[in-house]
Amino acid sequence: MKTTFLSVMFILIVASVVMAQSITVKVSNIRNTKGNIKVAFFTSEHEYEIEKPKYMRKISKSSMKNGEVTATFKDIPAGKYGVAVLDDENANGDMDYSFWMPTEGFGFSNYYHSGMSKPDYENFTFTLGKEDKTIKVKFRYIL
Numbered sequence: 022m023k024t025t026f027l028s029v030m031f032i033l034i035v036a037s038v039v040m041a042q043s044i045t046v047k048v049s050n051i052r053n054t055k056g057n058i059k060v061a062f063f064t065s066e067h068e069y070e071i072e073k074p075k076y077m078r079k080i081s082k083s084s085m086k087n088g089e090v091t092a093t094f095k096d097i098p099a100g101k102y103g104v105a106v107l108d109d110e111n112a113n114g115d116m117d118y119s120f121w122m123p124t125e126g127f128g129f130s131n132y133y134h135s136g137m138s139k140p141d142y143e144n145f146t147f148t149l150g151k152e153d154k155t156i157k158v159k160f161r162y163i164l
Contacts, residue, residue, distance in 0.1 A: 045093045045155040046080070048106060052126065052162060054082045056110040058090065063103045066142040074105075103146040104130035106158045119164060126160035133159050 046060055058081075061074035068074055080092040107116055108126035117124045128134070129145035147156065 041095055042099060042149060042151055043093050043095045043153045044097050044149055045091060045153070046104065046106070046130075046158060047089065047091045047155060048080065048128065048158045048160065049089045050126070050128075050160040050162075051082065051085060051088045051090060051108060052160070053110065054085055056108070056112040057081055059107040059109050059114070060092075060094075061105045061107075062097060063105065063142065064100055069103060069105070069142045097149060099149050099151065101146055101148050102130070103142050104156060104158070105145075106130075106160070108160055108162075122163050124164045126162045128158035128160045130156040130158060134161060 048058060051058075057079050060078045060080060062076040062078070063069040064075040076097055078092075078094055080090055082090055084090055106128045109115075110125050111117065116127065129140060130147055132140065132145035134140045134144075147154070
């Protein structure tokens with residue numbers, strides 16, 4: 022009985038790993054190799070408004086070529102997401118400002134924001150389903 026239970030558990034774990042989807046984030050227009058890139062996965066408008074993402078990941082700039090870097094995450098469950106990305110040049114974990122203007126680059130999943138205020142959450146959401154997904158983020162620098 023114990024052996025059967027362990028066998029079933031093993032099969033379920035292997036199946037979940039094999040069937041897991043991945044999300045690839047391609048970031049472009051990076052201006053330098055300082056710091057790292059923070060990737061925030063929001064699952065609701067409320068999380069976005071209070072700036073508390075469901076998942077937070079970092080991307081090293083060590084593999085950057087021609088102002089671009091790509092990273093694949095295999096640990097993000099299926100669901101609806103909006104991804105906000107920060108070029109954390111000084112690696113302090115926060116967006117830095119000067120005279121209320123961001124001094125570091127930022128971007129959003131499959132959406133280039135040209136306005137001066139935060140974009141609406143629905144502008145950059147997508148669904149991660151059973152298939153692998155690739156999103157593109159183009160950084161914008163104001164200062």
